[in-house]
Amino acid sequence: MGKALIIGCGGVAQVAIHKCCQNSAVFEEICIASRTKSKCDAVKAKLDGGKTKITTAQVDADKVDELVALIQREKPDVVLNLALPYQDLTIMDACLATRTNYVDTANYEPEDTAKFEYKWQWAYRERFEQAGITALLGSGFDPGVTSVFSAYALKHQFDEIHYIDILDCNAGDHGYPFATNFNPEINIREVSANGSYWEDGHWVETKPMEIKRVYDFPEIGEKDMYLLHHEEIESLALNMPGIKRIRFFMTFGQSYLTHLRCLENVGMTSIEPIEYQGMQIVPLQFLKAVLPDPASLGPRTKGKTNIGCIFRGVNDGKEKTYYLYNICDHQACYKETGMQAVAYTTGVPAMIGASMLLSGTWNTPGVHNIEEFDPDPFMAALNKWGLPWKESFHPDLVD
Ligand code: NDP
Secondary structure (H helix, E strand, O other): OOEEEEEOHHHHHOOOOOOHHHOOOOOEEEEEEEHHHHHHHHHHHHHHOOOOEEEEEEOOOOOHHHHHHHHHHHHOOOOOOOOOHHHHHHHHHHHHHOOOOOEEOOOOOOOOOOOOOOHHHHHHHHHHHOOOOEEEOOOOOOEEHHHHHHHHHHHHHHOOOEEEEEEEEEEOOOOOOOOOOHHHHHHHHHOEEEEEEOOOOOOEEOOOOOOOEEEOOOOOOOEEEEEEOOOHHHHHHHHHOOOOEEEOOOOOOHHHHHHHHHHHHHHOOOOOOOOOOOOOHHHHHHHHOOOOOOOHOHHHEEEEEEEEEEEEEOOOOEEEEEEEEEEEEEEHHHHHHHHHHHHHHHHHHHHHHHHHHHOOOOOOEEEEEHOOOOOOHHHHHHHHHOOOOEOOOOOOOOO
């Protein structure tokens, strides 16, 4: 059906690449391009020989001219951005210059400010519309599947949704005292920032990890979870008419929190450059270099993830509660793709999002968050491609 250019070759990208090769009817050809080409070549060596034709390339995705040259050479139908949020705008610029569709999983964040919001990417709306191309924002799990769950719940279960609690539980154990399940720099920036939630038309800000709840997760059991700011809250607040409150909670174990606090206290999570032996270094980037690579956690991680949304609202004049979630097993993901479940739960929806554009199933020029599209084909694809969802009409609620 078409060709995708995949930028980045970390844990998430490697899952997406596996899945594109499984879905060769849609992904006839892929080009894997990243800063370190040897990683792309290693993945190609593992997967070559199937129906999907794979090529590789080196690219610095901070440089628009390099990206434009690559896109002009490879001529993809869609660019799947699985590098870091810092590269979102340069890749969008290159897509605009070459009139190519764009998909990502994380919203733009300037490297020198730990603040992620959609305003920079939403500023491209008119230009994408005029160019007749589509940018699909946030096609991972959260944002991504959680946003599609919200669109699906609104379409099929509610007249109006008033409350959404997004619950992200990772009960996996990798055996290290401290490691992050996706890019350490991005992960630590996210969890050490102030929390926030949306209520009655405005943001309510909290201190990092200030709000804690305990939740009894289906198939996992009780876990401590903490309220974080999360990017899908911003777009769902706009796209869910009548919404009163949206919160996001993520589980963390005590060992993770104790290490994080200690690293913060000694300044290792700072993004302010410091001078060290005549060089400028960013402490958090140095920390990333000494932590385990998330892409290497696959063989060691055991246990499950459970990520989903609890909705409350009204249907046919009656109050209603509805819980949609997915359970994923780290070892099963590893057996299939060599990666653990956090990379898997992001890489599969990234492939599905790209397939929606490649197949023309979703085709509305402009810059769109994923919940703006018809959720039904995506929900069907989740069941088909390894992330089956479950529903409950009487879930425990979060107070
Ligand atoms: P990794 O750090 O494992 O991989 C990032 C990849 O991008 C690496 O291959 C890296 O290259 C490459 N890269 C970084 N900078 C550049 C550049 N300037 N030019 C070209 N390539 C570059 O990250 P993950 O796979 O864990 O995460 C990928 C993305 O997925 C992130 O944006 C993350 O925020 C997002 N994510 C989204 C989730 C969701 O549910 N929505 C959940 C988890 C992650 P090199 O190998 O040289 O370092």
